[in-house]
Amino acid sequence: MSADLVVEDLDVSYGRATAVAGVSLTAPAGSVTALVGPNGAGKSSLLLAISGAVAAKGRILVGGIDVAAMPARERTQAGIALVPQGRQLFPRISVVDNLRVFAEHLRLPRSAVDSALDRFPVLRERADRLAGVLSGGEQQMLAVSRALLGEPELLLLDEMATGLAPAVVQRLAETAVALARSGVAVLLAAPELGMQRRIVDRGYVLVRGQIVSEETGAALEDAYRRSLGIGAGS
Numbered sequence: 001m002s003a004d005l006v007v008e009d010l011d012v013s014y015g016r017a018t019a020v021a022g023v024s025l026t027a028p029a030g031s032v033t034a035l036v037g038p039n040g041a042g043k044s045s046l047l048l049a050i051s052g053a054v055a056a057k058g059r060i061l062v063g064g065i066d067v068a069a070m071p072a073r074e075r076t077q078a079g080i081a082l083v084p085q086g087r088q089l090f091p092r093i094s095v096v097d098n099l100r101v102f103a104e105h106l107r108l109p110r111s112a113v114d115s116a117l118d119r120f121p122v123l124r125e126r127a128d129r130l131a132g133v134l135s136g137g138e139q140q141m142l143a144v145s146r147a148l149l150g151e152p153e154l155l156l157l158d159e160m161a162t163g164l165a166p167a168v169v170q171r172l173a174e175t176a177v178a179l180a181r182s183g184v185a186v187l188l189a190a191p192e193l194g195m196q197r198r199i200v201d202r203g204y205v206l207v208r209g210q211i212v213s214e215e216t217g218a219a220l221e222d223a224y225r226r227s228l229g230i231g232a233g234s
């Protein structure tokens with residue numbers, strides 16, 4: 001099964017502070033959609049709202065079903081997975097236990113954990129190490145594997161490349177593309193695309209909580225620079 005994400009008129013506020021204002025966007029199944037914007041633009045708030053981790057107003061349709069009223073856990077079971085900024089692993093338990101905790105939360109069979117360890121060979125090698133002693137890249141691979149445990153239809157990636165070595169970013173980007181080719185809707189948020197620009201089909205520029213442009217992959221970065229007042233190509 002594959003499912004488009006359609007967000008309509010979404011607002012996210014923290015008390016009186018508005019983080020996301022009237023955002024509408026689409027992340028089609030089978031493609032990689034980017035959400036680029038500077039720090040504080042509201043990218044994380046938007047992804048957290050889609051996953052159900054923060055409250056929001058508006059419509060969030062996944063495969064035509066409005067999930068906006070569902071609690072976060074039900075959204076996960078409905079096929080929405082988030083790799084959060086900062087990864088949010090349990091550093092003091094092992095790699096395999098990080099996967100087990102999430103698998104149990106979703107009531108998945110043990111075989112799901114085994115498959116998750118096989119997604120990146122380094123995770124199988126490090127299965128019994130504490131998650132907190134892994135390198136940043138290994139931790140990100142664990143966070144992605146954990147998100148994929150339930151075979152989601154929509155994968156939300158929040159700053160997956162930040163601070164990681166190019167080879168790791170390349171590996172993660174290949175994973176994102178392979179998922180998209182298998183029918184998953186991938187929405188990735190980043191303050192800049194860098195190497196990820198090669199895998200983006202189209203995307204949106206988010207500034208101060210609002211979408212200011214929508215472009216195909218190649219034109220997206222120029223639109224982003226213009227929105228920041230930086231000349232294209234400079």
Ligand SMILES: Nc1ncnc2c1ncn2[C@@H]1O[C@H](COP(=O)(O)OP(=O)(O)OP(=O)(O)O)[C@@H](O)[C@H]1O
Pocket residue numbers: 014017018019037038039040041042043044045046085191
């Ligand atoms: N829990 C919170 N309570 C109050 N304000 C928040 C909270 N989380 C985010 N904000 C504010 O909401 C706005 C959007 O933040 P958000 O983290 O969504 O942006 P972002 O584009 O992901 O930025 P970054 O790349 O720095 O994470 C910012 O002004 C931020 O200070």
